Amino acid sequence: MAQTIIVDPVTRIEGHLAVEVEVEDGVVVDAKSKGMLFRGLELILQGRDPRDAVQIMQRT
Amino acid sequence: MPTKLSRRDFMKLCAGGAAAISISGFLAPFMKEAVAAGAPPVIWLEGSACTGCSVSFLNTVHPDIEKVLMEVVSLRFHETVMAASGDLAMDELFKTVEENKKNFILVVEGAIPTGADGKYCILGEKDGHHLTFQKLVEEVGSQAQAVLSFGTCAAFGGIPATPPNPTGCKGVSEIVKTRPVVNIPGCPPHPDWMVGTIAHILLYGDLPELDTFGRPKMFFGGIIHDNCPRRQYFDNGIFAKNFGDPGCLLELGCKGPIAHCDSTTRLWNNGVSWCIKSGAPCIACTEPEFPGWPMYERIPEMPVGLAMTATVDQIGGILGAATALGIGGHLAGNLATGRIGPKKNKEEKEGDN
Numbered sequence: 001m002a003q004t005i006i007v008d009p010v011t012r013i014e015g016h017l018a019v020e021v022e023v024e025d026g027v028v029v030d031a032k033s034k035g036m037l038f039r040g041l042e043l044i045l046q047g048r049d050p051r052d053a054v055q056i057m058q059r060t
Numbered sequence: 061m062p063t064k065l066s067r068r069d070f071m072k073l074c075a076g077g078a079a080a081i082s083i084s085g086f087l088a089p090f091m092k093e094a095v096a097a098g099a100p101p102v103i104w105l106e107g108s109a110c111t112g113c114s115v116s117f118l119n120t121v122h123p124d125i126e127k128v129l130m131e132v133v134s135l136r137f138h139e140t141v142m143a144a145s146g147d148l149a150m151d152e153l154f155k156t157v158e159e160n161k162k163n164f165i166l167v168v169e170g171a172i173p174t175g176a177d178g179k180y181c182i183l184g185e186k187d188g189h190h191l192t193f194q195k196l197v198e199e200v201g202s203q204a205q206a207v208l209s210f211g212t213c214a215a216f217g218g219i220p221a222t223p224p225n226p227t228g229c230k231g232v233s234e235i236v237k238t239r240p241v242v243n244i245p246g247c248p249p250h251p252d253w254m255v256g257t258i259a260h261i262l263l264y265g266d267l268p269e270l271d272t273f274g275r276p277k278m279f280f281g282g283i284i285h286d287n288c289p290r291r292q293y294f295d296n297g298i299f300a301k302n303f304g305d306p307g308c309l310l311e312l313g314c315k316g317p318i319a320h321c322d323s324t325t326r327l328w329n330n331g332v333s334w335c336i337k338s339g340a341p342c343i344a345c346t347e348p349e350f351p352g353w354p355m356y357e358r359i360p361e362m363p364v365g366l367a368m369t370a371t372v373d374q375i376g377g378i379l380g381a382a383t384a385l386g387i388g389g390h391l392a393g394n395l396a397t398g399r400i401g402p403k404k405n406k407e408e409k410e411g412d413n
Contacts, residue, residue: 006146007146008146008182008184009139009145009146009150009183009184010145010146011139011140011142011143011149012139012140012141012142012143014111014140016181016182016183018182018184018185036181036183037107037180037181038173038180038181038227039108039173039180039219039220039226039227039229040220040227041219041220043226044219044220044222044224044225044226049354049355049357051356052351052354052356054355055343055351055355056219056222056351059110059112059219060110
């Protein structure tokens with residue numbers, strides 16, 4: 001019988017992460033890690049002065 | 061709340077911006093006392109953020125951050141520094157809210173994405189369902205004594221809310237309308253601004269005096285340009301054309317004339333330096349419009365909100381007049397002292413050099 005373990009949120013990291021692990025008879029059979037934040041900084045940069053990338057992308 | 065530190069001394073201390081002395085170091089014993097006497101705990105939530113504000117907060121140098129977190133501020137939930145994770149962390153969050161209704165301080169770091177029902181930022185799970193950051197801020201914020209927006213993202217939307225604002229990000233004051241919200245903008249804010257604001261609430265039980273954008277006046281009352289160490293260059297009409305040149309940084313895109321904060325006197329990294337001292341033009345990261353303008357272009361060309369247009373035009377006009385005056389004055393001065401104009405003879409010229 002498969003058991004699902006979910007750790008959400010994963011703390012002590014920068015950002016938002018969740019981990020989902022499926023365990024069957026004590027063995028991991030599937031694992032997913034999920035980034036839980038989307039900001040679209042690439043979309044924001046489109047059409048801007050290229051020098052602004054220095055200031056905006058350092059804040060990822 | 062009884063404390064030995066008078067409100068007058070507190071304001072003096074905070075507004076004084078004592079360089080090289082961390083105000084948190086001075087405030088720590090008073091805050092410790094207040095916390096021991098039952099001052100409200102702090103919950104810190106991160107949304108559409110880069111965690112830079114947390115890192116800045118952790119730069120509180122004296123006393124070291126471990127002491128601040130364990131003794132000075134009763135911090136119950138903070139994703140980046142807490143030991144618990146997963147369900148344990150979420151349980152602690154809801155337990156703190158439940159036990160301290162209207163008696164805890166909520167700190168929000170990062171903007172709140174409202175697009176796609178808030179699904180652009182998920183913070184943990186409750187009863188098997190994803191909790192969107194928007195819902196969490198609405199729920200927890202409505203039960204807080206006060207909400208502190210740390211950083212320009214939380215205060216005004218900041219970088220993630222820059223057009224085209226792909227995730228529909230908003231500042232906290234647009235989400236939490238029933239509780240008082242204090243904005244401590246900055247990208248990131250100075251640790252003193254954050255610790256100082258928390259200290260004011262812990263020690264006196266109310267909010268510091270705010271300006272029209274909800275920023276504490278004791279930290280955001282002045283304009284960078286007024287106290288800029290390069291102000292003399294501006295007055296004399298000397299403008300840097302390249303990075304590393306001496307001169308006012310206006311032509312390189314400095315937004316000092318519209319930026320409200322006290323970095324000129326407070327300095328950063330424990331009083332070591334700050335943006336303009338390191339030769340970088342101010343990007344006005346404490347302003348509501350940040351970063352809606354080209355960072356390295358002269359200010360009058362920037363797009364601003366309707367409310368700000370008049371002010372910026374005025375600033376532009378004054379800048380033009382002041383520059384003309386400055387250059388005129390400089391030339392007149394040079395003529396008077398004979399630095400320019402007809403050369404007397406070769407020997408004297410060499411002597412001048």
